[in-house]
Amino acid sequence: MFRYILRRLLQMVLAFFGTTLIVYALMFAGQGDPIQALAGERPVTAAQRAYLTEKYHLDATGVGGFFYRYFDYVKSLLQGDLGQSLTGRQIGDILQAAWPVTVKLALIALAVAIIFGVTAGVIAGIRRASIFDNSTLVLTLLVLGIPTIVLAPLAQYFLGVKWQLFPPTAGSEPTFYALLLPGIVLGSLSLATALRLTRTSVAENMRADYVRTARSKGLVKRRIVSVHVLRNSLIPVVTFLGVELGNLMSGAIITEGVFNIPGVGFNLFRGIRTEDGPLVVGIVSVLVVVYLVSNLVVDVLYAVLDPRIRYE
Amino acid sequence: MTQSAVRPTPASPTPPGGHLLEVRDLHVEFRTHEGVARVINGVSYHLDAGETLAVLGESGSGKSVTAQAIMGILDTPPAHVRSGQILYRGRDLLTQSEEQRRQVRGKEIAMIFQDALSALNPVFPVGWQIGETLRQRQGMSKADARRRAVELMDLVKIPAAAKRLGDYPHQFSGGMRQRVMIAMALALDPKVLIADEPTTALDVTVQAQIMDLLADLRRDLDMAMILITHDLGVVAGVADRIAVMYAGRIVEHADVRSLYRSPAHPYTKGLLESIPRLDVRGQALSTIKGLPPNLMRIPSGCPFHPRCPYVQQVCVDVVPHDLVLGDGRTSACHFAQEVRDDSAR
Numbered sequence: 001m002f003r004y005i006l007r008r009l010l011q012m013v014l015a016f017f018g019t020t021l022i023v024y025a026l027m028f029a030g031q032g033d034p035i036q037a038l039a040g041e042r043p044v045t046a047a048q049r050a051y052l053t054e055k056y057h058l059d060a061t062g063v064g065g066f067f068y069r070y071f072d073y074v075k076s077l078l079q080g081d082l083g084q085s086l087t088g089r090q091i092g093d094i095l096q097a098a099w100p101v102t103v104k105l106a107l108i109a110l111a112v113a114i115i116f117g118v119t120a121g122v123i124a125g126i127r128r129a130s131i132f133d134n135s136t137l138v139l140t141l142l143v144l145g146i147p148t149i150v151l152a153p154l155a156q157y158f159l160g161v162k163w164q165l166f167p168p169t170a171g172s173e174p175t176f177y178a179l180l181l182p183g184i185v186l187g188s189l190s191l192a193t194a195l196r197l198t199r200t201s202v203a204e205n206m207r208a209d210y211v212r213t214a215r216s217k218g219l220v221k222r223r224i225v226s227v228h229v230l231r232n233s234l235i236p237v238v239t240f241l242g243v244e245l246g247n248l249m250s251g252a253i254i255t256e257g258v259f260n261i262p263g264v265g266f267n268l269f270r271g272i273r274t275e276d277g278p279l280v281v282g283i284v285s286v287l288v289v290v291y292l293v294s295n296l297v298v299d300v301l302y303a304v305l306d307p308r309i310r311y312e
Numbered sequence: 313m314t315q316s317a318v319r320p321t322p323a324s325p326t327p328p329g330g331h332l333l334e335v336r337d338l339h340v341e342f343r344t345h346e347g348v349a350r351v352i353n354g355v356s357y358h359l360d361a362g363e364t365l366a367v368l369g370e371s372g373s374g375k376s377v378t379a380q381a382i383m384g385i386l387d388t389p390p391a392h393v394r395s396g397q398i399l400y401r402g403r404d405l406l407t408q409s410e411e412q413r414r415q416v417r418g419k420e421i422a423m424i425f426q427d428a429l430s431a432l433n434p435v436f437p438v439g440w441q442i443g444e445t446l447r448q449r450q451g452m453s454k455a456d457a458r459r460r461a462v463e464l465m466d467l468v469k470i471p472a473a474a475k476r477l478g479d480y481p482h483q484f485s486g487g488m489r490q491r492v493m494i495a496m497a498l499a500l501d502p503k504v505l506i507a508d509e510p511t512t513a514l515d516v517t518v519q520a521q522i523m524d525l526l527a528d529l530r531r532d533l534d535m536a537m538i539l540i541t542h543d544l545g546v547v548a549g550v551a552d553r554i555a556v557m558y559a560g561r562i563v564e565h566a567d568v569r570s571l572y573r574s575p576a577h578p579y580t581k582g583l584l585e586s587i588p589r590l591d592v593r594g595q596a597l598s599t600i601k602g603l604p605p606n607l608m609r610i611p612s613g614c615p616f617h618p619r620c621p622y623v624q625q626v627c628v629d630v631v632p633h634d635l636v637l638g639d640g641r642t643s644a645c646h647f648a649q650e651v652r653d654d655s656a657r
Binding site for chain 2: 223
């Protein structure tokens with residue numbers, strides 16, 4: 001197990017440099033004049049231009065120059081300095097403000113998926129082919145079929161604007177209540193997937209041979225379902241939810257955009273729109289780490305949940 | 313091992329001359345989308361304290377389904393017990409409530425299954441699984457259940473039982489896994505043990521060890537045993553009586569000796585003739601022609617008639633009843649006498 005984790009960590013280092021390199025290249029390759037982009041609409045004097053060219057090693061050209069600047073960037077990144085956004089703010093500060101909001105939103109979405117998705121999935125799996133099972137099938141297919149870009153504005157319009165049950169937008173310092181509706185919208189997709197997955201897993205395990213054994217031991221049905229079946233059925237579900245949490249933590253660009261939530265996805269989207277290269281690369285670098293770590297945690301968790309899995 | 317040495321069961325106190333366990337005219341069908349499969353069509357057999365009954369038959373003959381009906385663990389739907397009685401100590405289990413039947417499971421009648429790897433829960437340690445029965449059914453404490461689990465694992469001769477308590481099913485070999493299964497079934501000192509093809513998934517040498525173990529345990533713990541198998545070789549040394557099943561019926565029922573010496577049903581005769589013999593060289597192995605019947609379209613009359621070398625018009629038209637041939641033997645064949653005489657020659 002220890003050797004497995006070590007190997008995975010080494011792989012993560014490679015994956016990290018690979019992804020940051022690609023994002024860095026994509027973000028800066030297409031840029032015409034980085035100094036003018038930095039200055040925005042204002043004119044740049046020759047002295048400023050010379051200073052910035054020196055500072056960012058812009059005099060080195062071609063592939064060599066690109067790698068020169070990339071290593072500059074990685075060097076400061078490894079020292080914990082994410083650099084400055086084109087707006088002049090420290091990217092570290094931006095993330096520090098945005099992350100708690102995104103984490104809150106992600107946790108609400110995940111809670112929605114667990115409370116409703118997993119519970120309904122268990123019931124549907126036990127009562128296979130019942131009315132409940134069939135109606136959840138239709139509902140989940142509906143949810144899976146509607147893209148967030150449609151669902152989010154619809155929810156915002158009806159629940160937020162028309163019936164005014166929730167605040168339609170979150171604002172700069174969002175409360176839990178303001179995040180609830182976006183959280184439900186964001187979680188609905190995970191909910192639907194978690195429900196289908198749980199349902200299939202439970203239904204399959206209900207037919208397993210060990211259930212017959214448990215019955216022949218004279219255990220009550222409640223115990224057979226809640227201990228024997230559930231423990232086995234939840235292995236794939238927990239794995240899915242772990243990966244999903246990683247996804248949700250990386251920010252929800254559409255949901256945060258629609259509800260005006262100042263989270264990670266919101267800032268990332270703004271960075272892309274305003275061609276703020278340093279901001280995009282900075283955020284993506286951190287997201288890559290979050291994603292890699294959450295995947296590793298899920299893989300380790302998988303081995304803990306299923307004793308048959310052994311990592312060498 | 314004082315706890316496991318149960319006292320001999322008093323010979324069935326309820327109806328005078330009654331059997332410990334008796335299945336009477338059991339009918340079970342599976343209702344599926346494709347139609348109704350008549351899986352059990354009037355099975356009757358009985359089991360007395362301290363004896364071993366072998367139920368023999370090929371796949372799909374209904375031997376396991378009968379056993380699961382006794383345990384009350386048939387999946388309903390699709391399975392439905394249409395009619396019949398299952399008497400345990402004179403009381404009909406089929407008329408009892410689910411709660412009453414649950415009390416019987418494991419405590420009075422226990423069962424072990426063919427494939428111990430899938431029959432054991434993969435995510436719990438074996439000691440936990442053995443102890444679970446004791447904790448849940450007898451309210452034993454965790455520590456006591458552990459101690460007793462070690463005793464039971466010792467009883468079924470699992471080496472270093474105390475050390476292996478925390479191991480998971482996949483960490484055991486096939487034979488050891490089946491021993492765990494047996495230990496689990498013995499946890500509540502059952503009076504009847506149903507072994508459903510306990511050795512089918514095992515190597516031949518391990519098969520013999522498990523059969524010996526089962527025979528020893530049956531004797532030492534004074535249980536009665538129903539041994540379900542399709543392997544004639546397994547039966548000979550262990551069983552007292554044999555019931556042969558075909559298409560959801562008992563076609564022949566006899567004590568082991570006379571059945572082997574002179575089978576009185578063409579199906580049994582065919583089975584015995586298809587065993588390769590060590591003392592006859594270079595002989596072509598005889599087979600039973602044809603295939604087992606589709607249980608949704610069981611042939612008219614005697615269900616074996618399309619495959620039977622003795623077939624006559626009467627076999628196509630009339631369902632044969634059990635013919636009683638002296639010494640308690642029965643055979644559901646119109647020509648039972650002839651078949652037996654042929655076999656005896």
